[in-house]
Amino acid sequence: MRDQPQKPPESLMRAIARDLRPVRPSPQPFHLALRMVPLALLVSSLILLAIGSRADSGKLGPLLTWGASSAQFALAIALVWIAAHESTPAGRLPRQIVYSVAAAASLVVVLVTLITFSTSSGNPILPVPPRINEILRVSPWIMGLACGIGSTVAGGILVLFFSCVFRNAIATRPSVAGALYGAGAGLAINAGWRIACPFSTPWHALGAHGAAIVATVILGARIGRALGNRRLQIGGTHS
Amino acid sequence: MSEGDQELRALMVRYQGGSVEAFQEIYLQLAPGVRRYLSHLAGRSEIADDLLQETFLQMHRSRAAYNPAYAVRPWLFGLARNVFLMNRRAARRFAIVHESRQDLPEFPVLPEADRLGSQDEIRKCLANLAPDQAEALLLHHEWGFSFEEIAGMLGISAAAARARASRAMADLRMALNTLQRARV
Numbered sequence: 001m002r003d004q005p006q007k008p009p010e011s012l013m014r015a016i017a018r019d020l021r022p023v024r025p026s027p028q029p030f031h032l033a034l035r036m037v038p039l040a041l042l043v044s045s046l047i048l049l050a051i052g053s054r055a056d057s058g059k060l061g062p063l064l065t066w067g068a069s070s071a072q073f074a075l076a077i078a079l080v081w082i083a084a085h086e087s088t089p090a091g092r093l094p095r096q097i098v099y100s101v102a103a104a105a106s107l108v109v110v111l112v113t114l115i116t117f118s119t120s121s122g123n124p125i126l127p128v129p130p131r132i133n134e135i136l137r138v139s140p141w142i143m144g145l146a147c148g149i150g151s152t153v154a155g156g157i158l159v160l161f162f163s164c165v166f167r168n169a170i171a172t173r174p175s176v177a178g179a180l181y182g183a184g185a186g187l188a189i190n191a192g193w194r195i196a197c198p199f200s201t202p203w204h205a206l207g208a209h210g211a212a213i214v215a216t217v218i219l220g221a222r223i224g225r226a227l228g229n230r231r232l233q234i235g236g237t238h239s
Numbered sequence: 240m241s242e243g244d245q246e247l248r249a250l251m252v253r254y255q256g257g258s259v260e261a262f263q264e265i266y267l268q269l270a271p272g273v274r275r276y277l278s279h280l281a282g283r284s285e286i287a288d289d290l291l292q293e294t295f296l297q298m299h300r301s302r303a304a305y306n307p308a309y310a311v312r313p314w315l316f317g318l319a320r321n322v323f324l325m326n327r328r329a330a331r332r333f334a335i336v337h338e339s340r341q342d343l344p345e346f347p348v349l350p351e352a353d354r355l356g357s358q359d360e361i362r363k364c365l366a367n368l369a370p371d372q373a374e375a376l377l378l379h380h381e382w383g384f385s386f387e388e389i390a391g392m393l394g395i396s397a398a399a400a401r402a403r404a405s406r407a408m409a410d411l412r413m414a415l416n417t418l419q420r421a422r423v
Contacts, residue, residue: 006267006270006271007263007266007267008262008263008266008270008295009292011292012292012295012296013259013263015296015299016259016262016295016299017259019299020257020258020259021257022255022256022257023255023302023303024255024303025252025255025303025305025306025307026303026304026305026306027306028306028308086394087304088304088306088309088314088317088391089313089314089315089316089317089318089320089321089392090309090310090313090314090316090317090388090391090392091309091391092317092390092391092392092393092394093394094390094394094395094396094399095394095395096396098394168301168303168304169301169304170297170301170304170318170321171321172317172320172321172324172394173394228325229325
């Protein structure tokens with residue numbers, strides 16, 4: 001039972017003829033993932049310049065300060081690379097790889113938090129008036145809120161950038177693809193933010209910074225889903 | 240890379256450059272296979288025609304998302320699958336699709352299974368297979384995709400794609416043998 005070749009229907013040809021402008025082919029997933037690096041580094045550098053490096057970086061040593069952040073950054077690139085694969089109809093990776101890297105990223109964040117806390121758990125003194133330091137000591141949630149909102153906003157900028165890069169993507173599971181690049185954005189920002197943030201208690205690092213990563217994952221998933229619905233609206237007219 | 244695949248990639252690049260003739264050629268070469276795949280996924284040929292048109296429309300909208308490093312056929316079949324899934328989600332037709340699998344008008348018949356029973360019997364047995372296994376079986380034996388290509392389309396490993404297809408073939412053989420024994 002083999003079908004005979006048939007010409008495309010008139011209605012389809014009319015729709016095609018309406019927009020035939022030349023387009024540039026999409027880059028391969030790895031190149032797409034590398035596009036995040038300059039912007040992520042820029043945002044992280046701005047955070048570091050604005051807040052400054054944490055006071056206990058000497059105590060933590062270069063491995064726990066820069067090494068741990070580099071590992072998180074590399075995982076962020078891997079997550080965006082997987083998101084790019086997930087967005088290609090013929091290039092999806094096995095689910096086991098997707099879930100393993102996501103689990104590894106979560107594990108690395110928790111491990112880095114615990115090791116950092118066990119190495120330097122002292123109460124930080126910020127370069128602010130003593131009265132503010134006292135307020136922050138009594139109400140640590142204020143710093144938690146500041147870090148949470150700050151890194152969510154910074155991560156949100158990256159997610160919006162990815163949404164532009166991935167706007168042509170045709171993912172089978174757009175929410176998953178979005179969540180993956182959201183996780184990549186959150187992790188990349190956290191890699192820079194943790195070098196600036198002087199608080200190393202698990203409550204703060206996982207509660208505030210972790211919540212910011214979760215927020216970017218949710219934001220990415222929602223944007224991915226919205227883009228997917230818009231693109232694959234059956235009978236729709238979006239371009 | 241086969242000659243046909245190379246030709247399709249070249250056509251796709253020309254199409255990305257704005258050639259309507261290249262689009263028509265891609266359609267002529269791939270539409271019949273994609274239509275049969277959609278017909279298998281949807282289980283109803285009347286939906287397959289709409290989905291086919293939607294698939295090519297989506298291909299046009301997303302033509303920039305194609306990278307020449309990928310083979311065109313699995314890319315387009317993967318896109319067709321996305322269109323089907325989105326359509327199913329949008330219309331909440333899952334139950335209807337599976338209920339209607341009793342009479343599949345254009346369910347493909349595997350060339351390998353042709354000698355094991357009549358076309359109707361093979362269709363009936365194929366329809367009773369687990370959907371994910373039947374899909375892997377048909378993508379490999381009916382449309383000629385490699386297990387690596389199937390893996391990329393379904394988001395599974397090549398080994399899992401091979402296992403699904405061979406499990407489906409074994410189940411199909413068993414079902415057809417049972418039917419033959421019943422006939423005797």
